[in-house]
Amino acid sequence: MSTVERTSSSLAAAGAAPAAIGPWRRFVPWQGRATRLDLALMGAILAVVALGLVLRPLKPFLLASHPVLLAFLTGDLTAIGAAAAFARIGEAPLWLVVAAGAAGMVKLDWLTWWTGRQWGLGIVRMFTTSERALRVAGRATELRPWALRVAVVLAVLPGVPTPVVYAMAGMAGMRLVTFLFLDFAGALAMTGLVAGLGYGLGQQAVDVVLLVDRYASVVSLAMIAVAMLIPVVRRLVRRRRSPAVTAGGSRGRGSGRARRAGEPGR
Template sequence: MTTETQRDRVGKSRPLDKPWLPWGGTPSSRDLFCWYGIWLVFAYSFAMWPLKPWLIGTNPVLLEALTGTQSAMAIAGAFARVGEAPLALVMAAGIFGMMKFSWVFWLAGRLWGENVVRLFAGSQQGGRARRRLDLLSRDTPARRWIIGAAVVLEPLPLVPGPVVFASAGWVGMGLPTFLLLNLIGVAAWTGLFVGLGYAIGQPAVDIAETVSEHAVWVSLAVIVGGLVVQTVISRIRAGRRS
């Protein structure tokens, strides 16, 4: 896809009339499906927080599939070590848990291109952010290699998943290629944490079971902590605007 064609599809054909939406004009059914899907993914992530202490010591494999968190992978690996879960199932659950929603953000990039990448990346478009977007908008082999590598490395903590996945859709990466690259990175990341838990074994199982025994208090602490952090962030942003 040439740069001009890409810009015609994303920029000129669908100018924005609301800065908080990635499309302009009347949304199509695909727009609404993807938009509400993104918000459901974020809501789902928040809804899983209180469940983690309940499941970490009772069914970490299910927790892997629901959340795709590293702690669940490690504990599930420890459960596999003591014979409480098949190792293959532990790996499969971890991979599924990390990949299950990635296609939603890829679809967002395919539908809205640079508009949604800007939205995920934040409002600041100067300096480095502007140069990164300029690089992505060029139809070059380097751009495709960079996006492909970013999809593989997305599990790393400093790689922003929604931006990377949406960028893959924006630059025209096909869904099978995207899922394959994502699978490579996710499988390596899952294997790392499952292997760590497997090496620790029974001590990790004991800790997880202790956490689950006090799940009510841990869940309350997670909820309260989340509310406090959100309040602090809101106040900081309000102070910057004033």
């Protein structure tokens, strides 16, 4: 069976999954019983998410002390711009900043490509709830090869659902070598643009980074506090809305019963 046929079969199986299985199916991209490969891929995805959460409060510290390392670890555009600004004042070679930033952006993208090849639309449903994105992803095998290649190169642009595009590349049967080459080309172009802006700003950008470093502890604690408070605030808002909705419904039912009680017998 060809790659396209295998991909089409997986898409058909994903589309044929009954909706009555339960809401937990949204968090399980595979069909049927999980294999060792399924569990390994899911474990890798969770590890990447955990790594991002661990690095988040450390970013303000690394931004001023090791911006090139931060650019490699996170692929963050802010880190790339800061590292380029330090390169302007001779703290690091610019080529290293660009290479570290591009490598940081693409170093784990192969994992998303693999999940698309393994799970088809199942992984896309985890990445997005947009019906339009699901319809486009469902036609991944029908896209012309050049269109999909352009999409992979442009996936680094802001506003583009990057994981969906990379999963589509895996679903459509794009070779891993081709995917990595196109992915790195797009990341290199974006990194070069951001690094050029940071290099042009030079000392001004470095001063801003050093100011962030001075208050790094406060920034990190504030980020952690906000991340912890957001779920609490959402629960409080839901609790305040629920009694109002219940009371409104009760008043409506009570008024209806009063009107029926006041009606003359027929």
